Amino acid sequence: EIVMTQSPATLSVSPGERATLSCRASENVNSNLVWYQQKPGQAPSLLISSASTRATGVPARFSGSGSGTEFTLTISSLQSEDSARYYCQQYNSWRWTFGQGTKVEI
């Protein structure tokens, strides 16, 4: 099983600041990496696929980068509505595996 590790567990930032979230894979997943956003009481929603491609309707302040085993989600200028938990997921293997999430507090 490919293990996904996210850091930090919690990130406290002020509105307008930049947030950088990390995700590490236990083996090479190429660019087969997704980021989801989950708000309390809701299902996760797709933010970014293929490590860096924003999903339809996702604001440009969200960007993804990385390949191989190291990935980053950057939120360039945090808005209050960005307060959520963010998960990475690999799909290099048919068996998707998820990180434990990073909680972003604003």
Next chain:
Amino acid sequence: QVHLQESGPGLVKPSETLSLTCSVSGGSISSYFWSWIRQSPGRGLQHIGYVSNSGSIRYNPSLKSRVTISLDTSKNQVSLKLTSVTAADTAIYYCARGQDVAVDWGQGTLVTVSS
């Protein structure tokens, strides 16, 4: 826009079978891949398995002996059965559409395993 809605009992007794249905609207289930994913505080998000639009099915090895995912094209539904449940199977269960990526998710349904 494809809409997914999970349904099923919210409480299941230990050793019994958990059965959930995902009703799909806005698209044919025959056109897409479908996954079941569960989320619990202790285990986080876990991919249970998927069924493809061609009918191929794969299960998480940790659950393989207990899980069945199937399609009912006449009702446009995807189903999940998990046998011999224990408290460790208590979770929110989601169905999701997508081959590599969960593009669309249902709202999820909480299933509690308790006597």
